Amino acid sequence: MEQKWWHKSVVYQIYPRSFMDSNGDGIGDIQGIISKLDYLEKLGIDVIWLSPVYQSPMDDNGYDISDYQDIAKEFGTMADMDELLEEAGTRGIKIIMDLVVNHSSDEHKWFLEAKKSVDNHYRDYYIWREGKRDEDGNRIPPKDLGSAFGGSTWEYDETTDMYYFHIFSKKQPDLNWENETLRQEIYDMMNWWLEKGIGGFRMDVIDLIGKEVDKGIKENGPRLHDLIKEMHESSFGNYDVLTVGETWGASPASATRYSDPDRKELSMIFQFEHMVLDWHSVHGKWKPVGLDFIRLKRVMSKWQTDLTKGWNSLFWNNHDLPRIVSRWGNDGDHRETSAKMFAILLHMMKGTPYIYQGEEIGMTNVKFSRLEDYNDIEIHGTYKDKVLRDEELTHEEFMRGVYQNGRDNARTPMQWNNQEHAGFTTGNPWLQVNENYEQINVKEALCDKRSIFYTYQKLIELRKNSKYSDTIIYGDYTLLYRNHPEVFAYTRADENYKLLVVANFTDTFSEIVIPDEFINGSEIVISTDKELSVRESIRLDPYESFVLGLE
């Protein structure tokens, strides 16, 4: 496989609203990010994925864009953005922007124009339908495809007596990707950002842009890959940049279609198969069932072995997911060890690792007592459907789902120190800070050489600058002990080195027999237990993890 710079990179995701507030308005901003670049350089990351900072009414915290080429006032100015690109660049850190072009904000000028009249120049930038009339002549909406944030996918617009389509909130009207003029405007905007020297794009729900609404098709429409190829050819394909598509339903086969370099589409995709294993078959994330550990091993291993002509992303966390240490680890007595275990298990795999802000210090889920303390539009929209309208879940059942899987778990302000509001702001934070900030914060982590932070720092160093780099990046993956009930173990191997990765995924003691070849002559590459001694059979503490290396 031709080597690419992003094969060796580690990406750090920043949700700007919650990262660092520089001006005391309680909202994170770009100057706040700039003030923390030295911290990120110390961690050793190469790329920042910046969640949207564009102009937006903030209905979905910036994933509803009203001007793709200007910065939201709460985040700063374009001069701040240019300074961030400059300051990150001097530290060897690239910035990839979040490209949200499945939909725009309803306050974008395109939509403001489109809804003025049926023959407006921008009308066809969006998806409009008349709906039918009942026997009394009243309009009835077209077939509802189910909005991700509750309610219908059709919103009635009185001005032109028609409905427009939106998969997300009614303030996020879907763009019509069949319109060539629209597509060209989007490619021009992308090139404008690429010319500013960004390192690439994360592409929000890119698997939805090929939708065929009248056939009820939302994701993976027949035109999808043609559109991505056209985007590649018209914009980022002319630059040496990283592109990662968010594709919730991807399989290794479809991931190959997106990321096989010969197909000239994307560098890689985010697949979520491992992240939905404990979702309820009817209620999804809102009523999680227990995790099938054997199935998790099988799914993650399948992604390690079946993506032969494409490239993988590796992640446990992002701004839409609960924090892994609370979700499948232990955010109580074993928080540090379980957080390190997740890091070792993931970062030794094949693919580009993504670290979500706060993951590197073991930040945990949060538990606000009242529904109104939560900000997320998805929580409030789904509550209206599932609890109030359909009575599928009780309030208490839904709140348990929010505590376990609500998106705000990832969006509480970054915990920098043990000062008020965890040093995130001198004002009132837009979302409450997790009350465990006095124990869990960057300042504490940097002072403790055994902290989770230094485990991440070492894993990044091993991937980028160790004798094992090529083995970690390109080595063959083999799952061991497929049916072991507590331990996730695998090897990575190439012609020079072999690595054995062992992780006790549970809060119980366990045991593992070490393959003969590793008993003598291997070295301890990294470990959660400083007293580890290698012998034939090793008793593993709860969440204990280690890597052995062999020449």
Ligand code: TEU
């Ligand atoms: O998320 C896509 C998306 O489908 C998730 O919101 C998912 O539906 C949910 O988290 C699972 O329960 C992307 C962005 O990452 C998200 O933040 C935006 O809200 C969404 O698209 C709309 O732009």
Ligand code: CA
């Ligand atoms: Ca601010």
